[in-house]
Amino acid sequence: MSILCNLQNINLAFGQKIIFDNAKFTLNKGDKIGLIGLNGQGKSTLFNILADKVNPDTSQPPFIFDKNKELFTLFYVPQEIDVHGFTDLNINNFFLSFYPELYQLHLKLEQVSHMLTEDYTNEKLLDQQQNLLDKYESLDGWNIENAYNSYLNYFELDNNAMELKDLSGGEQRKLALSIGLSSKANLILWDEPTNHLDVETIEKFEDELMSSDKTFMVISHDRYLLNHVTNRIIHIDRGLITSFKGTYLAYLEHLEEKEKERLKNLNTLENKHRRELAWMRQGIKARGTRSKKRVEGFDNIKSEITNLKAKSRKVAKLSLTHSGKKSKKLIELKDATIGYDEKILFNELNITLYKKDKIALIGPNGAGKTTLINVLRDQLALNSGNRKALDDLKVITFDQKRESLDPDKTPFEVVGDGQDFVHLGDGSQKHVMSYLENFLFSRDQIKRPIYTLSGGEKNRLQLAMFMKQSADLWIFDEPTNDLDIETIEILEKELSDYQAAVLIIGHDRAFLDNVCKTTWLVQDKKIEIFEGGYSQVAPYLHALELEKKLPVKKSKDPSTENVTKESKQKMSYKEKERWDVIEDEIFKLEESIENYKAKLAAFDFSSPNDELNQRYDKLNTEYKNEESQLEKVYKEWEELSKKEV
Secondary structure, eight states, X not given: OOEEEEEEEEEEEETTEEEEEEEEEEEETTOEEEEEOOTTSSHXXXXXXXXXXXXXXXXXXXXXXXXXXXXXXXXXXXXXXXSSSOTTOOGGGGGGGGOHHHHHHHHXXXXXXXXXXXXXXXXXXXXXXXXXXXXXXXXXXXXXXXXXXXXHHHTTOOOTTOOGGGOOHHHHHHHHHHHHHTOOOSEEEEESTTTTOOHHHHHHHHHHHHHOOSEEEEEOSOHHHHHHHOSEEEEEETTEEEEEESOHHHHHHHHHHHHHHHHHHHHHHHHHHHHHHHHXXXXXXXXXXXXXXXXXXXXXXXXHHHHHHHTSOOOOOOOOEEOOOOOSEEEEEEEEEEEETTEEEEEEEEEEEETTOEEEEEOOTTSSHHHHHHHHTTSSOOSEEEEEEOTTOOEEEEOOOGGGSOTTSOHHHHHHTTSSEEEOTTSOEEEHHHHHHTTTOOHHHHTSOGGGSOHXXXXXXXXXXXXXXXXXXXXXXXXXXXXXHHHHHHHHHHHHHOOSEEXXXXXXXXXXXXXXXXXXXXXXXXXXXXXXXXXXXXXXXHHHHHHHHSOOOOOOOHHHHHHHHHHSOBOOHHHHHHHHHHHHHHHHHHHHHHHHHHHHHTOOOSSOOXXXXXXXXXXXXXXXXXXXXXXXXXXXXXXXXXXXX
16 A cells, blocks of 8 residues: 655644644555544644645654655645635636636636737737647646536536625535545545535535545544545544544444443552552551552552543533423414515425424525524514414524624633623523533633634534523524534434424434434425434435436427437337336336435444444445446436437
């Protein structure tokens, strides 16, 4: 296996905060890496080091970044892309903003082309234009451009008239996916690529990563994606970089075994410590004969216990509080028409939300999910129909908009409102330091300005502020974006155990599966209701996607029927035989694929093991083979349908 790069002696600190402490890391050609760790531990920083955007601190021995000169080429796709900084670009050529040399050639070509409109026979200008085009081609510009536009079409972002500044968050992510997937570099760095994306797009992206022969590293909180597309997990924890070869689920199992081993060792050491402590406390006579070696051993045991305790996995402690109202029915919409101006998003909608509902709200971007939330919150009136809600209904929305966080204030100041104690929704109070430590903030971070926190840490702070309150209905809009996996899992458990209404807009499939008992699918101006989380809806969504791909039979135009018949080539005898059975084969393959999807969705990964992973991988391979076969049969059907029987 070829090594792409090797990093040794990585040391980096921002003030008192240590990011890397003599860490090391080797990257091999063909690695498909999931990069995980608590927010603020250095995931994005490691990407910036690899991309030569951040230099580690000077140290002894010195930092080493050994790159394979023949193989190492890198492309970095950040969390956010600057669609406002390139006003002279449009959707079709925005990829140029990531290629400075190609971008400059583009500007010069635009300038020369404009000059040629006024003097189109100017030989000097024509030569200059040709030289620029040759240079563009030598940098592989045309191939990158064609691949980029192909991916735009693949992700259904092919509206040429759309302005960059008007793109939604999801559309900007599709733009970023197209840019990253069209890169010719050997190593692609993906930083939270699936934020703000609908499930359909995420699955398309997964398919591309799974079929790609490129080396890549991905920072993601999407556990489905991490388990499906990676073959190696890199974990950044307390300044060190740990490598594990295998899937994300296998890594979780590995962590569980390590935790059991840690607890066992801790128990042994604590027993030994008690015996040695009793010996150390013996009378003066015994102390006089005490051996120096044994005293040193006692101190070592205390140090080992401290280290073992420090290695335990930290988890956030979250707590939602309910207003205490007894009514079961919270909100009811009857024959509701909802929309803006003349654009109707929902027509004759009838839904009811009850006290203990755990609802996943899913659907394509722009289908009306946010609009529906505004109606439920009574912030948007119905066009027609009735909305009935509980008196004094208290709805709280967690939407991750961080504009309310004053960057110059500290977490202590914004959460405590100038007081030492947090007053919680259930009437209890807690010291601000203790409350924020439950959300994995260190004492140092609690007193630091908010602008020094990472995006994920700000998100966790927002979560801490929201959870001070009590509500009848909690609405979470993309709650897992920017959260680390450890915090997501704790939030998941808290919401699962919560005994009041929760509505979640999200695309984190594992999160929706583990929390929600009902799914509302927004489509075609109505809501389809499914019992269960995302897995219950997945077969239906895949069936809809398959339906889009089916050939559409056009109605015959009598005036052209004779002409068409004359121009059609006739089938051979073998082709007629094939035509008689091919539709049955398509039907059986479609049925088989749906069965595979149902079996894959039914897998329980709550207690992963090698046998379970192997069974899943085998079933997933068979499923992909069936899909590939169906595509071939579709193409064959299309070719035969052009001929006359």
